[in-house]
Amino acid sequence: MVKEIEKSGIPVVHLCTIVPISKTVGANRIVPTIAIPYPLGNPTLTKKEEKELRRGIVEKAIIALETEITEQTVFQ
Amino acid sequence: MSKYKVVHYINQFYAGIGGEDMANYKPEKREGYVGPGQAFKSAFKGNAEICATIVCGDSYYNENMEEARKQILEMIKEEDPDLFIAGPAFNAGRYGMACGDIAKAVEKELGIKSFTGMYLENPGADSYKKDIYIIETKNSAAGMRKAVKKMTSFAMKLLDGKDILSPAEEGYIKRGIRKNIFAEKRGSERSVDMLIKKLNKEKFTTEYPMPKFDRVPPSPAIKDMSKAKIAIVTSGGIVPKHNPDNIESSSASKYGKYSIRRFKEVICDDYETAHGGYDPSYANEDADRVIPMDVLRDMEKSKRIGKLYDFFYTTTGNGTAVANSIAFASEIAQELKSEGVDAVILTST
Numbered sequence: 481m482v483k484e485i486e487k488s489g490i491p492v493v494h495l496c497t498i499v500p501i502s503k504t505v506g507a508n509r510i511v512p513t514i515a516i517p518y519p520l521g522n523p524t525l526t527k528k529e530e531k532e533l534r535r536g537i538v539e540k541a542i543i544a545l546e547t548e549i550t551e552q553t554v555f556q
Numbered sequence: 557m558s559k560y561k562v563v564h565y566i567n568q569f570y571a572g573i574g575g576e577d578m579a580n581y582k583p584e585k586r587e588g589y590v591g592p593g594q595a596f597k598s599a600f601k602g603n604a605e606i607c608a609t610i611v612c613g614d615s616y617y618n619e620n621m622e623e624a625r626k627q628i629l630e631m632i633k634e635e636d637p638d639l640f641i642a643g644p645a646f647n648a649g650r651y652g653m654a655c656g657d658i659a660k661a662v663e664k665e666l667g668i669k670s671f672t673g674m675y676l677e678n679p680g681a682d683s684y685k686k687d688i689y690i691i692e693t694k695n696s697a698a699g700m701r702k703a704v705k706k707m708t709s710f711a712m713k714l715l716d717g718k719d720i721l722s723p724a725e726e727g728y729i730k731r732g733i734r735k736n737i738f739a740e741k742r743g744s745e746r747s748v749d750m751l752i753k754k755l756n757k758e759k760f761t762t763e764y765p766m767p768k769f770d771r772v773p774p775s776p777a778i779k780d781m782s783k784a785k786i787a788i789v790t791s792g793g794i795v796p797k798h799n800p801d802n803i804e805s806s807s808a809s810k811y812g813k814y815s816i817r818r819f820k821e822v823i824c825d826d827y828e829t830a831h832g833g834y835d836p837s838y839a840n841e842d843a844d845r846v847i848p849m850d851v852l853r854d855m856e857k858s859k860r861i862g863k864l865y866d867f868f869y870t871t872t873g874n875g876t877a878v879a880n881s882i883a884f885a886s887e888i889a890q891e892l893k894s895e896g897v898d899a900v901i902l903t904s905t
Contacts, residue, residue: 481791481873483772484885485900488893491775492789496904498618501653501679507902508774516579516615516650516905518838519792521845530842531850538851538901542861545784545899548777 482507493541495519499554509544510554513537560604560715563635564593565628565642565658567651571611576835579650581613583624585631592700596641599708604715608635610658614650615834617657624654625661632662639715644673644703645680647695647875649833652680660687669714671728673707677878681729689720690729695875780862784898787865788816789888791873792846792905793831794839803872805832811871811884813891816849816864833874834905846903865897873904 483506486492494507497519502510513519520534544555568574568581570591589597590609597606610628617624632640640662642655655672657680662670664687673691674681681690691710693703706727713720723730739746746763753760778784795803801812819826827843829836844850847868855861869888873881892900 481789481871481881481885481888482902483770484882485789485889485892485902486772486775488886488889489775490889490892490897490900491777492900492902494902494904498650498653500621500657500683501649502904504679504683506771508772513903515619517576517834517836518845519903519905520848521838521842523838523841523845531844534844534848535851535854538848538855539860541901542781542855545778545786545901546781549774551774553774 491545493544493555495537495541503552503554506552508549508552509547510552511537511540511544512554512556559602560639561607561635561637562596562600562604562639562641562711563608563610563632563637564589564596564606565610565612565640565655566591566593567617567645567648567654568611568613569651571609573611573613576615576833579613579615579835580619581611582616583610583612583627583631585610585634592644592704595700595704596708596711599704600711603712604639607637612654614648614654617654618650621657625658628658629661629665632668633666637668639711640668640670641707641711642670642672644691644693644700644707645675645678646693646697646699646703647675647678649679649875652678653683654680656680656684656688656690660684663688671707671710671714673703676729685729685731689714689726689731691727692729778899782859783862785863785865785896786852786861787892787895787897787900788847788849788852788868789885789900789902790847790868790870790904791876792839792870792903793829793872793874794827794843794846794868794870795830797826797828799828799830803830803870805830805872806874806876808872808874808876809880811869811888813867813869813888815867817866819849820853829905831872831874831905833872839905846905848901848903852901862898865892865895 493509589606645651671689675695829839
């Protein structure tokens with residue numbers, strides 16, 4: 481799906497936990513996430529801390545979309 | 557004749573420990589065969605025996621790859637087997653990644669022959685086919701009997717040190733390896749033969765298939781994020797409560813498009829996940845854990861982004877055919893283009 485949308489010229493940032501799969505599939509902008517059942521959260525944290533964690537990842541995703549790249553890039 | 561010793565790797569599901577709720581199960585070694593190992597045992601007909609089985613949860617392996625790999629390599633080393641078999645994983649993505657990764661490590665780091673089996677579209681196949689032999693199987697466990705038969709005869713060939721023939725003859729997924737052979741006719745003659753067949757519209761087999769480069773060049777970056785319209789797409793199966801469009805929990809044949817216009821902040825009580833390939837309890841409790849709408853709304857307010865697109869797109873990426881995913885995404889992309897969406901955040905579980 482990432483590739484098919486990117487083909488249309490719209491940049492896509494892929495947020496996923498298993499980065500090797502994302503690389504194999506061919507995503508260009510990749511941001512690693514927390515865990516498979518909760519990529520953008522962590523149930524052991526308080527709601528407030530969890531949102532902060534999520535904000536950090538989404539901010540990375542936004543930066544990835546603002547960054548010109550020439551090859552597959554993982555934004556750590 | 558002394559029997560060959562084999563170590564087998566399976567996930568928490570095939571070990572009968574549990575489903576997604578037990579996917580974080582840590583690596584464990586058990587004596588003898590477990591689960592599908594029994595079928596291998598009978599297929600080996602006493603020529604080889606499974607001396608130990610390693611069990612590991614799919615999420616545990618994929619989320620802690622280096623640690624899991626290290627622990628499991630230690631366990632295998634202790635057994636000093638003649639062969640290591642992982643799976644078969646069929647179309648289970650995380651299981652396939654784990655099987656591919658551990659089989660590669662066993663061969664490379666321990667120097668023990670190893671291989672696995674899975675469906676061609678399993679992400680583990682593309683990731684590891686260059687490193688190891690992967691016997692091609694059907695996409696579900698309904699193909700177990702056939703898979704075990706193919707994998708057992710392949711195992712015996714490896715154990716007996718016999719020559720491994722071409723992918724078509726042995727049933728493994730093409731590794732991109734070229735091997736020198738003596739041909740009866742010389743190259744010029746063979747190529748003219750192919751050309752004549754082609755001109756006569758007859759079938760012929762090329763000796764050098766062109767590699768398929770399935771890559772898309774990166775799209776340009778967003779210049780002014782404060783004016784950009786961002787859309788959310790997910791393969792994590794987030795749907796309105798009770799899944800009104802009945803998106804399948806696996807092998808999805810459709811995707812959903814749902815309005816988030818009326819949601820200003822979190823969406824936890826109205827949404828759940830239809831995905832059948834991971835423990836749904838966390839996403840059901842708070843869907844923001846899969847689609848970060850709360851944070852994006854905040855960013856919209858603070859002008860970090862221009863606008864969050866009024867709809868999100870969703871499907872379940874669980875054994876979903878590549879052809880279906882392409883069809884979904886090409887429709888989605890067209891809509892996004894015509895709606896003036898500038899960038900996409902795609903989340904996967």
